[in-house]
Amino acid sequence: MNAEKNKKIYIETYGCQMNFSDSEIVASVLTDHGYSATDEIQSADIIFLNTCSIRDNAEQRVKKRLQHFHALKKKKPGLMIGLLGCMADRIKTVLLEEEQLLDVVAGPDAYRDLPRLLEQVESGQRGVNTLLSMEETYADITPVRLGTNGVSAFISIMRGCENYCSYCVVPSTRGKERSRDAGSIIRESTELFDQGFREITLLGQNVNSYSWQEGENEITFARLLEKVARINPILRIRFATSHPKDISDELLETMATHPNICKAIHLPVQSGSSRVLDRMNRKYTREEYMERVEAIRRIIPGCAISTDIITGFCDETEEDHGETLSLMRWVRFDYAFMFKYSERPMTLAADTLQDNIPETVKDRRLTEVIDLQQKLSYDSNQRDVNKVFEVLIEGDSKRSGDHFMGRNSQNKVVVFPKIDAKPGEYENVKIQSFTSATLLGDATKTHLFV
Numbered sequence: 001m002n003a004e005k006n007k008k009i010y011i012e013t014y015g016c017q018m019n020f021s022d023s024e025i026v027a028s029v030l031t032d033h034g035y036s037a038t039d040e041i042q043s044a045d046i047i048f049l050n051t052c053s054i055r056d057n058a059e060q061r062v063k064k065r066l067q068h069f070h071a072l073k074k075k076k077p078g079l080m081i082g083l084l085g086c087m088a089d090r091i092k093t094v095l096l097e098e099e100q101l102l103d104v105v106a107g108p109d110a111y112r113d114l115p116r117l118l119e120q121v122e123s124g125q126r127g128v129n130t131l132l133s134m135e136e137t138y139a140d141i142t143p144v145r146l147g148t149n150g151v152s153a154f155i156s157i158m159r160g161c162e163n164y165c166s167y168c169v170v171p172s173t174r175g176k177e178r179s180r181d182a183g184s185i186i187r188e189s190t191e192l193f194d195q196g197f198r199e200i201t202l203l204g205q206n207v208n209s210y211s212w213q214e215g216e217n218e219i220t221f222a223r224l225l226e227k228v229a230r231i232n233p234i235l236r237i238r239f240a241t242s243h244p245k246d247i248s249d250e251l252l253e254t255m256a257t258h259p260n261i262c263k264a265i266h267l268p269v270q271s272g273s274s275r276v277l278d279r280m281n282r283k284y285t286r287e288e289y290m291e292r293v294e295a296i297r298r299i300i301p302g303c304a305i306s307t308d309i310i311t312g313f314c315d316e317t318e319e320d321h322g323e324t325l326s327l328m329r330w331v332r333f334d335y336a337f338m339f340k341y342s343e344r345p346m347t348l349a350a351d352t353l354q355d356n357i358p359e360t361v362k363d364r365r366l367t368e369v370i371d372l373q374q375k376l377s378y379d380s381n382q383r384d385v386n387k388v389f390e391v392l393i394e395g396d397s398k399r400s401g402d403h404f405m406g407r408n409s410q411n412k413v414v415v416f417p418k419i420d421a422k423p424g425e426y427e428n429v430k431i432q433s434f435t436s437a438t439l440l441g442d443a444t445k446t447h448l449f450v
């Protein structure tokens with residue numbers, strides 16, 4: 001450790017939960033080298049932006065933010081600016097050379113190299129490493145928990161992606177898929193539980209293809225989930241994201257068997273049309289997706305299902321769009337993230353298909369999808385009224401210090417008047433009413449809705 005380095009780092013994170021998890025790895029690597037993390041940007045010596053490339057607007061936001069930091073740098077000479085994550089390789093040339101905005105650029109597999117890269121900057125050079133790795137999983141690094149509520153935490157169990165959905169930039173930004181050592185995942189989960197955390201979300205681009213060889217035995221995702229669930233019955237487990245093509249009955253049965261594995265599945269459908277799904281290279285049809293939803297309903301009654309939807313993908317017709325709406329009605333998704341298609345460089349779609357749906361049509365279809373989902377989410381909340389859910393308390397409600405906020409197993413936010421309890425404890429709550437994003441209720445001694 002170098003005393004000279006006693007510098008403060010501030011990390012601003014964009015994109016998915018995996019990126020937030022990566023920021024915690026970055027904080028860990030650097031605090032091990034004498035830096036300290038701060039959540040006050042004014043006191044930072046180094047500002048990192050951990051970036052996302054998933055849609056063009058995500059990149060535009062980061063570029064604006066960089067301009068702002070650049071202005072800060074003029075007022076505070078010596079301030080260093082670093083760009084991390086998915087945008088690193090894509091735009092390093094522009095931002096480093098043409099616009100001279102950056103001191104450090106590190107891709108998702110280069111975070112161990114950050115101390116060296118920062119030293120290079122100290123000696124007057126730029127520090128750049130955007131190499132992707134076949135092996136890096138950061139398995140031995142204990143993340144520094146940033147912005148934590150002390151109750152829920154995220155653990156990355158794999159990196160990269162090899163599904164090659166034709167719209168998606170991730171295989172090119174995050175590289176080959178690799179699973180992390182199962183033993184290190186169990187150890188990290190156990191440590192979190194011992195520190196008082198009560199909910200762990202296991203993260204990967206496609207968790208269902210998790211695989212770790214332990215001697216003769218393969219640890220599949222279902223087996224890993226089971227091992228984490230066995231750490232303690234009062235530790236809740238969640239996971240994201242599942243690919244519909246390989247969410248197995250084995251996994252659904254494991255979820256049904258363990259009460260502490262949360263009854264919520266995020267199952268991105270993207271489109272309700274088999275023709276569009278084929279062009280997206282999703283490797284399942286509308287019917288196969290419906291069959292998986294039926295399996296979830298059969299094996300895990302009461303399980304919430306949420307999804308991602310893209311409107312206006314290449315060649316999408318009105319009929320295709322109608323099939324997305326009808327599938328949404330059939331599944332009755334509890335929640336959805338909805339986007340209009342944004343062509344990304346270095347993707348199969350950019351190379352082989354035409355981004356030929358006019359913006360106005362994409363916008364209109366997106367509005368129709370959002371309007372329908374609002375109604376479906378309303379109906380989903382309505383069905384919860386008078387039910388009793390076990391809620392893990394996360395803290396005070398944002399709106400009122402007299403109320404607790406927590407989540408039920410289905411991942412819905414529940415707010416209720418405070419009782420004699422603490423964050424990290426469970427309480428049965430009877431739902432009385434709801435707003436668009438929150439169930440409202442009262443603590444009760446009544447038995448749980450099962």
Ligand code: 5AD
Pocket residue numbers: 054055167168169268270308309310339340341342343344
């Ligand atoms: N355009 C629009 N949405 C996209 N997504 C991924 N790539 C794109 C793109 N090029 C959406 C998908 C994915 C979610 C994380 O982001 O719905 O599931």
Ligand code: SF4
Pocket residue numbers: 014015016017018019051052053054085086169170173174
């Ligand atoms: Fe996450 Fe994908 Fe954005 Fe990268 S591009 S941060 S993997 S959402």
